[in-house]
Amino acid sequence: MGLQIIKPNTKIDFIGFKRKAFIISAVLILLGLGSLFMKGGPEYGIDFAGGMVVQVKFDKEVSVDELKDALKDVGLPGLIVQSFGQIDDHEVLIRTSESGISSGVVRDRINSSLETKLSGTEFEIQRLEMVGPKVGADLRTKAIEALYFAVLLIAIYISGRFEQRWFAAGIMAGGLAGGIFVLQLFGVPTAFLIFAALVITVGLCWYLKLNYALGAIVALIHDLTITVGIFSLLNKEFDLTIIAALLTIIGYSLNDTIIVFDRIRENIRGKVSKSFADTINISINQTLSRTLLTSGTTLLVVLALFLLGGGVIHDFALALLIGIGVGTYSSVFVASPVLLGFGPSSDETHTPEVESA
Numbered sequence: 001m002g003l004q005i006i007k008p009n010t011k012i013d014f015i016g017f018k019r020k021a022f023i024i025s026a027v028l029i030l031l032g033l034g035s036l037f038m039k040g041g042p043e044y045g046i047d048f049a050g051g052m053v054v055q056v057k058f059d060k061e062v063s064v065d066e067l068k069d070a071l072k073d074v075g076l077p078g079l080i081v082q083s084f085g086q087i088d089d090h091e092v093l094i095r096t097s098e099s100g101i102s103s104g105v106v107r108d109r110i111n112s113s114l115e116t117k118l119s120g121t122e123f124e125i126q127r128l129e130m131v132g133p134k135v136g137a138d139l140r141t142k143a144i145e146a147l148y149f150a151v152l153l154i155a156i157y158i159s160g161r162f163e164q165r166w167f168a169a170g171i172m173a174g175g176l177a178g179g180i181f182v183l184q185l186f187g188v189p190t191a192f193l194i195f196a197a198l199v200i201t202v203g204l205c206w207y208l209k210l211n212y213a214l215g216a217i218v219a220l221i222h223d224l225t226i227t228v229g230i231f232s233l234l235n236k237e238f239d240l241t242i243i244a245a246l247l248t249i250i251g252y253s254l255n256d257t258i259i260v261f262d263r264i265r266e267n268i269r270g271k272v273s274k275s276f277a278d279t280i281n282i283s284i285n286q287t288l289s290r291t292l293l294t295s296g297t298t299l300l301v302v303l304a305l306f307l308l309g310g311g312v313i314h315d316f317a318l319a320l321l322i323g324i325g326v327g328t329y330s331s332v333f334v335a336s337p338v339l340l341g342f343g344p345s346s347d348e349t350h351t352p353e354v355e356s357a
Contacts (some may be wrong), residue, residue, distance in 0.1 A: 010285045014332055015277050018224035025222060032229010042232060045239030046095065046131045048140040051078070051108055054094040055127035056114075061090055062121060070117035074109045085311030091126075103128050143243040148194045150250050151220055152176065153178060155201055162212040162261055169213075172204040211342045216257050219327075220333035223253045227323045236315055245319035251299070253327030255336045256291060263287050264339070280336050295328040308355045 036042065046053050067081045071094065078097030085091045094110065107128055116124055127190045128160055131139075150174070159169035189273065198221060205214035224246055263283040273279045302324065306317035 002314065008074055010148030010288065011281070012288075013281060015281050015337060017336040018333060018340075021329075021337070024110050024232070025226070025330075025334060028226045029222070029229060032226060032232055035229060042228065042238045043235065045237040045242075046129065047239040048136075048137075048143070049097070051095060051097040052076075052103065052128065052130045054106065054110060054125060055084065056092050056094060056110070057124050057126050058090040058092075059122040061087075062092070062118065066118070067092060069095075070112065071113055074113045075108070075302055076106065085314075089311070091311065103130050104129075105342045112304075116175055139240065143240065144194045146243065147224070147246060147250070148197055151198065151217060152201060154250070154254055155205060155210070155217050156222065158213040158216050158258075159205075159210045160262075161258075162265060163210060165208075165210065168210060169210045172201070172208055172210065173252060173279060175204050176200050179261055206342065209342070210260055211339055213334040214342055215339035216254060216261070218249055218338045219257055219330040220253055222329045222330050222334050223249055223323055224343040226326050227319060230322050231315075231319065236318070241313070241316045242319055245316050245323065248320060249327055252329060256295070256331035258334060259287050260284055260288060260331050261339070264336070280340055284336060286331055291328060291331070295324060298324055 038309075064081050064083060068079075071079060071081065076096040076098045078095070080093075080095040082093050083091070084093045084097075096106070098106070104122060110125065113119075156169040156173055159172070160166040176197060180193065180197055182225055183196055188196065198217075202214065202217055202221075204210075205217060227246065227249060231242070236242075260283060263286055264280055267273075267279050267283050267286075268276075299321065302320045303319050305313060308322055309317055
């Protein structure tokens with residue numbers, strides 16, 4: 001028997017907490033969406049918005065206000081100055097929306113201004129990156145598409161894996177492709193197109209009664225929405241590193257959900273209870289040790305990266321901390337209750353569709 005930190009006969013009523021869990025999730029989602037709405041969307045980094053970023057290291061502490069004052073005459077639009085890394089590193093990031101001049105000119109302007117306004121302070125420009133607006137827009141579109149296709153392929157996989165309904169999964173994919181094609185004919189913007197695609201995917205899962213896929217997809221959308229919302233509330237930028245973190249979160253959250261769903265399916269076949277709600281509760285309790293051990297050890301590693309990894313991966317580690325925590329929560333309190341809501345009712349004694357497939 002493997003290592004367990006929860007007693008085997010634990011009987012926590014997780015399904016009984018579903019209303020409170022839904023309220024907590026709704027509050028977090030609404031706060032995040034409200035922040036995104038107020039700010040007109042995510043705050044994109046140069047990867048997506050285009051522009052330049054300059055990383056400067058000083059030999060002593062220089063306040064952000066001092067730097068802003070020193071750089072106010074450099075002639076770079078949309079200038080943003082922020083601290084970077086640990087406090088003792090004395091590093092800052094200087095961002096500008098300017099992408100029409102060479103990096104050499106920007107370097108010379110910043111060097112000249114800092115040498116004049118901060119005389120006696122040693123500094124070094126360690127990094128200067130530039131991304132054109134066209135490249136940034138293309139990267140943003142591709143990143144959104146990557147997230148969407150990851151969710152779609154997961155829906156198809158789970159439909160076949162748990163319900164043996166590959167044909168229905170194929171119909172879902174075909175219906176989605178048709179819906180997206182029609183929307184593209186009307187010139188719908190990419191951001192709205194991806195949102196519409198997610199709505200269509202969830203709707204088709206519900207219509208085709210792909211209940212396991214529906215539970216997993218709702219949980220994934222829940223995890224991504226909360227993670228993005230918290231980043232917006234914290235005024236964090238979105239770049240390719242954060243997209244990589246979101247894709248990692250999708251995979252990790254799905255792994256937790258599949259562990260729970262697999263045990264639910266086994267217990268349905270074993271007829272451990274006449275009530276579907278009880279079967280789900282039993283299954284969650286049986287997998288609780290594995291879930292906590294897996295999530296706990298992963299979170300410890302990510303926490304070490306967050307605290308000790310430096311400024312370069314700070315936001316990446318933060319996204320993973322939020323996403324893995326929320327993903328573990330959603331596997332228990334979102335995916336499973338959704339499966340209960342659209343699966344067999346609590347007073348039914350027959351096994352669900354997976355048994356007759």
